[in-house]
Amino acid sequence: MTTKSPTRVGVIGASGYAGEELVRLLLKHPEIDLVAVTSRQSAGKTLGEVFPRFAHELKADSLKFTNPEAREVGKLADVVFLALPHGVSAEAGADLVRDGGRVIDLSADFRIRDPKVYAEFYGKQHPAPDLLERAVYGVPEIHREKIRSAQLVACPGCYPTSILLPLLPLLRAKAIDPRTIIVASLSGVTGAGRKVEADYLFAECNESMRPYGIPKHRHLGEIEQELSAAAGEKIIVQFTPHLVPVSRGIISTIYADLKEKADAASIGAIFEKAYGEEPFVRLLSQARLPDTKNVVHTNFIDIAWRIDSRTNRLIVMSAIDNRTQWTSGQAVQCFNLMCGYDEAAGLS
Amino acid sequence: MTTKSPTRVGVIGASGYAGEELVRLLLKHPEIDLVAVTSRQSAGKTLGEVFPRFAHELKADSLKFTNPEAREVGKLADVVFLALPHGVSAEAGADLVRDGGRVIDLSADFRIRDPKVYAEFYGKQHPAPDLLERAVYGVPEIHREKIRSAQLVACPGCYPTSILLPLLPLLRAKAIDPRTIIVASLSGVTGAGRKVEADYLFAECNESMRPYGIPKHRHLGEIEQELSAAAGEKIIVQFTPHLVPVSRGIISTIYADLKEKADAASIGAIFEKAYGEEPFVRLLSQARLPDTKNVVHTNFIDIAWRIDSRTNRLIVMSAIDNRTQWTSGQAVQCFNLMCGYDEAAGLS
Amino acid sequence: MTTKSPTRVGVIGASGYAGEELVRLLLKHPEIDLVAVTSRQSAGKTLGEVFPRFAHELKADSLKFTNPEAREVGKLADVVFLALPHGVSAEAGADLVRDGGRVIDLSADFRIRDPKVYAEFYGKQHPAPDLLERAVYGVPEIHREKIRSAQLVACPGCYPTSILLPLLPLLRAKAIDPRTIIVASLSGVTGAGRKVEADYLFAECNESMRPYGIPKHRHLGEIEQELSAAAGEKIIVQFTPHLVPVSRGIISTIYADLKEKADAASIGAIFEKAYGEEPFVRLLSQARLPDTKNVVHTNFIDIAWRIDSRTNRLIVMSAIDNRTQWTSGQAVQCFNLMCGYDEAAGLS
């Protein structure tokens, strides 16, 4: 319980799936006063009209979308969330940061610290390279202290959280050979956002399973950045995403050679040490394996591991909700850290 | 086109998903006279009553399930398909083979040649170990000539076909390091058969993705047996299946280190040489990746490959219909070979 | 906001889908102290072990299932929820009520006031017919005042709420001809509970749509009871449910002849008068139609209506979450009324 007064919050570009989920959480957050939601296409409509599932909830019938300049939102709000498309977000973020505002960006624009790596993965020069160094990568389990004082937080892509949290403690403990890391991920269809493209039509996704983005998916940029930082050496991983007909959720199955003999208990001890106190990491017992249906609509990540004694390989599996843990939930957790609230406020 | 007279065929244990799909194909096969279908629980009912989707199709309204001894079916039929549960099939198969009949078994009972390996993976002694040597593993692309003259064919499990066909030519060509093979597979729910268990209820599978059978799934026995035979050395692979909410289909994504530098074209040449003439193998162009919706309700396997120059790893992806290619389609293809019909008869 | 102290609550038979959803809400309810959850099959396990999605939530890792007599639970708790199967619930409920406890029953056992109607629809004599009169049918929008003082509340079946709320104001206003009421309902698969039967396997429900329970589904008993009470005459309705491959949700499309000419506005006025102040009823504008995806995971019912001037018929459509509105959400709303809390406590 906190005695701080509510924080004024704005959301820019709130009409996609990520924005919708974020607004849902912000509306219910006990410490937040949602003062502005903006959208070019929805300006003038209430939240309840644009997101019918929110109608009659709290402010949803009264708060209207507006369409001001980003800097105007910065004047109204203490913290601004950006739920804009990749590429568009950088400019709004730069304006807000230069005005001294605090910004939580859900796009990819500030996730990569090195402008060259950004150009490699996104195919163009970064519009505000000076800000890349100031941005903090928004995974509380990795960068908690930096997030507390960050002015600009870059929330991760949907896959990276599910891959980084299982791998980082193992790399830090030097338990695995970093050159052998292979990741097979399965994602629900909302991972692609609300793109109106033939590939994401119901009849093209239903009763379909398919790999895509092979071999060099964009999220590799941020995944390898964080893994390399933790390992103290350049890490390259194999990553293959698959599209699966569920609305929400990601499963990542990760393979790596063990450096030395280990058993489930010794690996468990590494995870326990890293995450035993984390509010949103659940380490599963050896009797269970992750299932996305246990994490969707929550901010939890479920992690399990097995050792194959025949191959001396470690297999780590994780499950998250790509919509909550990727965007809104994790972003709200960062917000709580930045503002000094209970880290789980509005999330349980 | 053939001038041979129809072959009399019987199916023992036809009331599961595998049996249903098999009966569907047999009913439409131009060279088959389906003379007996048996089922303990459905005896006395017509095919159309038990499988309403077949009602009004050809013999479905007149042919009735019976419940005789296997040997009685052997007297009526030139070839007998066994669609019985694992463990039950061995006994029926042994009786039929000893009577001189020709048998195509869809269960796991005759897939493993080494009784010790059978015991390792199935947890009990094989009831008819002398027959294991005589059984031919029913993948035409591997054992075509042996299948032609086989008396007993053991059809593969649902995963192995999707893994063996991509890997065998690569191993034979010594293009990959066999110690680095990792397979992540995704399967539709019918892979489990018509098991009435809570895990397979709609509400437990829908909007769920989950790994299972980690790290030592039963199908590893037959996968490693066939890979080892092709490679001329003992091969151990990493295999992790995942359950996904589709009714049909399997995607296997396979990773292996390249032994030497290769490119997509040189790998393509290996596949082209192996499968260029195969009627049911489709090698995809570099513009496409497999998608189960292109193979379900067919007997095709779609195969694609990519090389990651950053890791010098080869990624091969395949898609099959677990119900057609696993059981009925492949079994009918074996039947055609055994009886001298066009290999694709009844399958296109 | 209330200053009352928390109420001690127990749940008997909490291991089905209804119990799971109920426990989820009770755990998060700000005014509830969950003191006992019972289950014969899960006794000794924690909530988090039985429902992995709750692990790490509040008391889920510490509270264990027990298996006492119902009367023992009654001694610990101020209010007891029964999530037992039909037929089993009556006995536990009778014991608790006779001991003076307050009971909210999620089964069908106390929904029918007339023992003869109960026998007609459930095929047996009621075990505690004297209690039927004392039970209050748990739809707050109909029986709010009686619920406040009720000792025994019988929560409705999954379909009735979606049918009663649209029809009752129209019958009271004598706007429709009661002899012409026809209801076509579509339900997600959890409506059947966690029954491990072949009909509810994934492969039998996925890509399937089917009517069932035609023409006399059990829920007609309670539907006609409540409609008749409101209309002041015996009402018989046509009701045909359909099973659809979604996990959650019900759509009811209701047809009735208008008694006199009416327009969308005059019908809207009837609904507005009835439900304008209701916290969980949303009357949609003429621009929108109900969609279950807007109500699942909420306690809302969305209602829309259209008049066909060609036929002088009124079509009313409603959407609810069969798991929340049917069982847990509505039951918690009743609990709030019974205990004098804000009616929406724990539900928004």
Add this chain to the structure above:
Amino acid sequence: MTTKSPTRVGVIGASGYAGEELVRLLLKHPEIDLVAVTSRQSAGKTLGEVFPRFAHELKADSLKFTNPEAREVGKLADVVFLALPHGVSAEAGADLVRDGGRVIDLSADFRIRDPKVYAEFYGKQHPAPDLLERAVYGVPEIHREKIRSAQLVACPGCYPTSILLPLLPLLRAKAIDPRTIIVASLSGVTGAGRKVEADYLFAECNESMRPYGIPKHRHLGEIEQELSAAAGEKIIVQFTPHLVPVSRGIISTIYADLKEKADAASIGAIFEKAYGEEPFVRLLSQARLPDTKNVVHTNFIDIAWRIDSRTNRLIVMSAIDNRTQWTSGQAVQCFNLMCGYDEAAGLS
């Protein structure tokens, strides 16, 4: 078996879902030589490239899409199928018919005989009203003899077949009161065609059920036209479609007051007389109800009926595959009639 030579067939506008299914059937039809498939956007590509699931099937790897004038296709082919969008089809159809060709149109353009009714339902004047009279509505069970000699066949919409076949015999037998007909239909998402609109995205359809097109869906025009013709009086029906997350299939549940007392057997006799000899109509026993999973990928319609003695109402339920029975299957059946082949050729 027939001794006729193959018929040369062309398909104009073959790149939507209807065209794809049609091409699949035409490729496998034993009496058809597919000489031209056209598509503006796919010209130059093979069938196998545009529809990867057909690759390696018969001519799919060699036959290329072209983009000629419709009249050019008419010179190559004896029969031309039109799978063009509504509105576009009329012009191509008119050209072909005026050149003396035989045309089977899958669009809505020639379904309505009365230009005024066309204008009422489609909001514009018909571009070739003189042809409306010559077009035959392509439901073989209704217009078999006219189809045999037709020059222009207009295949029905996806819903009408599922509604007309159950109702027509009942109206002809004067068993039901035509003013009381109400139809609730459930459709899979491919019913909307391959429209790239947000409403049909996976994430908007999955876990969603919703009515739409209330109260006056376009298909009412053709439904009422055919019902009125059969009844000898103007019939107006209530029709409410619902969108359900399956790829294929339609369920129609139809309600009507019985004119006189009837029982299941007497209604069954009416259906048996009408459809006892029909190759693609299956009348279900009283033990079963329709389920779309029994008809998808087939050309069958399954019909069941129940009488509610409490209301004296008849409930008739039907199931079809909206893609096969609506478009390709029924169109091929018409083709067989027009060309004198076995009516079921290429369809079983």
